[in-house]
Amino acid sequence: MRDMANKTRGLKRRDLAIGLAVAFIFVALGVFLLSESLETLDVQAEEMGLVGYNILASPFPEYVVPGFEDVWGTLLLGLASTVMIFMVAYAVGKLLAARLQADGATGAS
Amino acid sequence: MHIPDGFLSPAVAVVGFIISAIFLAVAVRKVGKRLDERMVPLMALLTALFFAAQMMNYPVVGGTTAHLLGGAVLGIVLGPWAGCISMTVILVLQCFLFADGGITALGANILTMGIVGVFVPFLIYSALSKLSKGRCAVVWLAVGAFLGDVLAAIVAGILLGLSTPVFQYGLEIAVPAMALHHSVIGAAEAVITVAVVLTLVRVRPEIMSLSPSMRSLVRVSGAPSKE
Numbered sequence: 001m002r003d004m005a006n007k008t009r010g011l012k013r014r015d016l017a018i019g020l021a022v023a024f025i026f027v028a029l030g031v032f033l034l035s036e037s038l039e040t041l042d043v044q045a046e047e048m049g050l051v052g053y054n055i056l057a058s059p060f061p062e063y064v065v066p067g068f069e070d071v072w073g074t075l076l077l078g079l080a081s082t083v084m085i086f087m088v089a090y091a092v093g094k095l096l097a098a099r100l101q102a103d104g105a106t107g108a109s
Numbered sequence: 110m111h112i113p114d115g116f117l118s119p120a121v122a123v124v125g126f127i128i129s130a131i132f133l134a135v136a137v138r139k140v141g142k143r144l145d146e147r148m149v150p151l152m153a154l155l156t157a158l159f160f161a162a163q164m165m166n167y168p169v170v171g172g173t174t175a176h177l178l179g180g181a182v183l184g185i186v187l188g189p190w191a192g193c194i195s196m197t198v199i200l201v202l203q204c205f206l207f208a209d210g211g212i213t214a215l216g217a218n219i220l221t222m223g224i225v226g227v228f229v230p231f232l233i234y235s236a237l238s239k240l241s242k243g244r245c246a247v248v249w250l251a252v253g254a255f256l257g258d259v260l261a262a263i264v265a266g267i268l269l270g271l272s273t274p275v276f277q278y279g280l281e282i283a284v285p286a287m288a289l290h291h292s293v294i295g296a297a298e299a300v301i302t303v304a305v306v307l308t309l310v311r312v313r314p315e316i317m318s319l320s321p322s323m324r325s326l327v328r329v330s331g332a333p334s335k336e
Binding site for chain 1: 115137140142147148152154157162164165167176199265276278290313
């Protein structure tokens with residue numbers, strides 16, 4: 001994380017920390033205050049007796065840690081997932097940006 | 110707006126995968142040629158931010174809830190192709206880790222939220238900003254964000270409506286229901302989009318000036334930019 005922040009001229013480690021803190025607040029709000037999910041799709045499906053399902057077995061279905069089904073488990077999962085998504089997106093961005101640099105180094109358009 | 114397994118007909122699901130695959134292939138190619146390395150941390154941060162934002166479910170109409178998409182910020186700030194990749198990262202991880210959206214509907218979910226939800230706000234904002242010569246850019250941000258949400262919901266409704274008899278409601282019910290309910294969250298999306306973009310322009314104008322669609326807003330705001 002330190003490396004990734006220091007290498008950029010604009011977005012510094014402090015910016016990343018503040019941004020992630022805001023994301024953590026969103027997660028906490030989503031877990032404690034705005035957790036009830038009843039989307040239009042779910043209502044329409046319920047009215048016609050259609051049950052949505054998932055073919056793949058997910059490790060954390062519905063954002064719940066198996067064995068820790070309380071809000072604290074969901075909160076920790078949400079926070080850890082936010083950091084993980086940050087790192088995955090960073091890795092994807094780096095890979096794509098590296099292609100640009102490689103093309104530039106070889107003189108490709 | 111995440112469609113689970115079992116709601117789409119096989120034909121609609123396949124079309125969703127084909128369209129998404131084409132867009133993602135182009136996105137990887139275009140972003141690989143244009144993405145400034147200095148934008149990567151911002152891309153990662155916005156991706157994480159809107160993953161977290163999607164965990165919040167707001168009450169909308171008739172006791173139902175909806176969540177923010179984040180497509181407008183991703184598309185306008187990062188550019189539509191990088192924004193499409195960011196949203197796809199969110200959707201893929203939500204699908205495989207949390208069963209939020211089905212694997213058979215992943216193509217459709219990328220089509221609605223990762224393509225329509227990202228490209229529409231960008232195109233609307235860019236076109237209106239150009240037409241108005243950079244004036245009222247904040248209004249165009251809000252309009253783009255609102256319409257992006259609503260059109261993404263309409264496309265989801267169309268995919269569901271075309272999936273009869275699997276999804277028994279036809280287009281005439283699925284589309285208006287999705288559009289009505291998501292117009293409420295579209296208003297929230299507009300407010301959040303304006304707040305996030307203006308904060309970024311004010312706090313980090315030098316980073317925002319790397320984004321082609323943001324340069325006019327950086328100039329209008331009077332913030333110093335350096336590349």
